Amino acid sequence: MAVVSHAALVLAWYLFVKFGEVPKFVMPSPLDTVLTLRVENYDWVGNTLVTAAEIFGGYAAALVTGVLLALAFTWSKPLEALAMPLFVSLNMIPKVALGPLFIVWFKYGVIPNMAIAFSICIFPILLTTVRGLREVEPDLLDLVRTLRGSRWQTFTKIQLPSALPYIFSGMKVAAILAVAGAIVGEFLSSDKGLGYLMLQVQVTLDTAAMFMAVLLITLIGMVLYGAVLLLERAMVVPDARLA
Amino acid sequence: MSTTPPTAASIAASPVVAEPFIHLVGVSKTYGRGPDAHVAISDATFDVMPGELACLVGPSGCGKSTLLKILAGLHPHDGGTVRVGSSSHSFDPARDIGMVFQQPLLLKWRTILDNVLLPAEILGLPTAASRERGRELLALVGLEGAENKRPYELSGGMQQRAAIARALVHDPKLVLMDEPFGALDALTREKMNLELLRIWRQSGKTILFVTHGISEAVFLGTRVVVFTAGPARMADDIEIDLPRPRTLDMKTHERFGVYTRRIYRLLGME
Numbered sequence: 331m332a333v334v335s336h337a338a339l340v341l342a343w344y345l346f347v348k349f350g351e352v353p354k355f356v357m358p359s360p361l362d363t364v365l366t367l368r369v370e371n372y373d374w375v376g377n378t379l380v381t382a383a384e385i386f387g388g389y390a391a392a393l394v395t396g397v398l399l400a401l402a403f404t405w406s407k408p409l410e411a412l413a414m415p416l417f418v419s420l421n422m423i424p425k426v427a428l429g430p431l432f433i434v435w436f437k438y439g440v441i442p443n444m445a446i447a448f449s450i451c452i453f454p455i456l457l458t459t460v461r462g463l464r465e466v467e468p469d470l471l472d473l474v475r476t477l478r479g480s481r482w483q484t485f486t487k488i489q490l491p492s493a494l495p496y497i498f499s500g501m502k503v504a505a506i507l508a509v510a511g512a513i514v515g516e517f518l519s520s521d522k523g524l525g526y527l528m529l530q531v532q533v534t535l536d537t538a539a540m541f542m543a544v545l546l547i548t549l550i551g552m553v554l555y556g557a558v559l560l561l562e563r564a565m566v567v568p569d570a571r572l573a
Numbered sequence: 574m575s576t577t578p579p580t581a582a583s584i585a586a587s588p589v590v591a592e593p594f595i596h597l598v599g600v601s602k603t604y605g606r607g608p609d610a611h612v613a614i615s616d617a618t619f620d621v622m623p624g625e626l627a628c629l630v631g632p633s634g635c636g637k638s639t640l641l642k643i644l645a646g647l648h649p650h651d652g653g654t655v656r657v658g659s660s661s662h663s664f665d666p667a668r669d670i671g672m673v674f675q676q677p678l679l680l681k682w683r684t685i686l687d688n689v690l691l692p693a694e695i696l697g698l699p700t701a702a703s704r705e706r707g708r709e710l711l712a713l714v715g716l717e718g719a720e721n722k723r724p725y726e727l728s729g730g731m732q733q734r735a736a737i738a739r740a741l742v743h744d745p746k747l748v749l750m751d752e753p754f755g756a757l758d759a760l761t762r763e764k765m766n767l768e769l770l771r772i773w774r775q776s777g778k779t780i781l782f783v784t785h786g787i788s789e790a791v792f793l794g795t796r797v798v799v800f801t802a803g804p805a806r807m808a809d810d811i812e813i814d815l816p817r818p819r820t821l822d823m824k825t826h827e828r829f830g831v832y833t834r835r836i837y838r839l840l841g842m843e
Contacts, residue, residue, distance in 0.1 A: 473691075475647060478668075487694065567681055569681050
């Protein structure tokens with residue numbers, strides 16, 4: 331069914347362009363869009379890899395940092411009391427607005443775009459992980475305590491696995507945000523990447539290439555999201571998954 | 574501890590006069606201070622002999638769960654004496670406590686056998702031997718064949734059986750049960766009571782069993798310690814002299830009625 335609905339959309343797009351006499355620079359047909367892949371000048375492979383690196387890099391860094399920070403918070407109540415409200419406030423900053431700052435700090439290129447993706451991704455991951463680690467049944471923690479289990483045992487055997495469904499729900503939100511973050515970064519300043527390419531072809535009104543770039547960006551996002559779903563399926567038993 | 578040479582105390586204690594395994598004198602616990610202070614338990618004084626199944630009964634807020642937490646070493650007590658273990662029955666608080674809660678609290682992502690093995694893993698016991706013991710215990714609690722199932726595939730009663738096996742896997746000397754059958758339906762509960770008596774007989778553990786159910790306490794216990802709430806204090810310590818092994822028809826036994834009425838009276842419900 332999923333294939334049918336996607337195919338229907340492409341068909342509708344095709345028919346609309348074909349019979350609606352829409353100028354090509356407003357809306358190219360699906361075929362025109364795909365054909366832009368033949369323009370070597372656009373370096374599709376290179377640009378896609380750069381954007382993918384920004385998205386995956388920022389995302390991975392946010393995942394590791396977010397989970398470790400959340401762990402630190404569950405280990406130290408004072409630290410959580412001190413830092414958590416700050417993170418909630420920082421979360422309110424529109425991360426996109428930090429773009430120009432990151433450029434000042436990291437020059438332009440892959441790193442600042444990764445930093446924007448990172449800063450946008452870390453909050454949902456951090457917040458859901460903190461929540462997940464907190465939701466553990468106190469009696470289970472007591473059980474480990476009567477056996478003099480170490481913090482690390484509590485974390486690896488009880489807290490992390492019970493928090494996984496929450497972590498994954500944060501990871502799914504973050505996967506979508508990571509893509510937006512990296513592209514906005516490329517719009518602000520860059521010399522590579524699909525976002526950069528879109529600005530270039532916008533000048534020449536090659537709308538088909540812009541469509542293609544959007545498609546590829548979406549595809550990267552779907553790969554990331556799909557990987558998260560597969561990982562969730564492998565790591566979380568059906569009974570424990572959050573909707 | 575078996576390598577310890579006999580001491581004067583152990584010789585004196587053996588076997589003529591048995592020493593209690595749990596010895597409590599005037600145990601009290603208050604949470605908070607000043608006007609907010611809340612007495613969770615006061616004047617708990619009773620002994621439990623090795624291998625007994627002692628029931629703690631009373632309304633909510635009478636301190637029976639607090640007492641379990643004190644015995645488990647999870648909360649400090651602030652008055653009185655708590656002694657667990659004796660010269661003839663050593664007790665290592667780090668590995669001699671098994672716990673069963675009202676909810677099974679099995680880990681959803683683990684199989685039943687791996688759930689049972691959790692305490693053994695935490696204590697770092699040898700894997701192969703623990704797995705063997707885990708399987709034996711699953712058979713003991715009537716769950717053979719469920720080793721590789723996940724908790725959600727079992728009913729509430731079955732999950733609680735697995736939780737009992739988990740409490741026994743590291744061969745603790747003392748098993749603390751906090752209303753373990755409180756969440757089960759009445760029929761399953763009766764069945765689990767009989768199962769618990771069988772498991773207790775076969776394992777020889779000392780068990781402390783907290784419950785709201787007066788007839789459950791009398792049916793299961795070698796002794797019933799009664800607590801009242803508001804103020805939280807211990808009201809009585811009753812040895813239950815009913816034939817063993819217990820059978821369901823003993824609930825119609827005259828003495829059974831005498832015990833339950835006495836407890837109802839203590840709780841001001843008559």
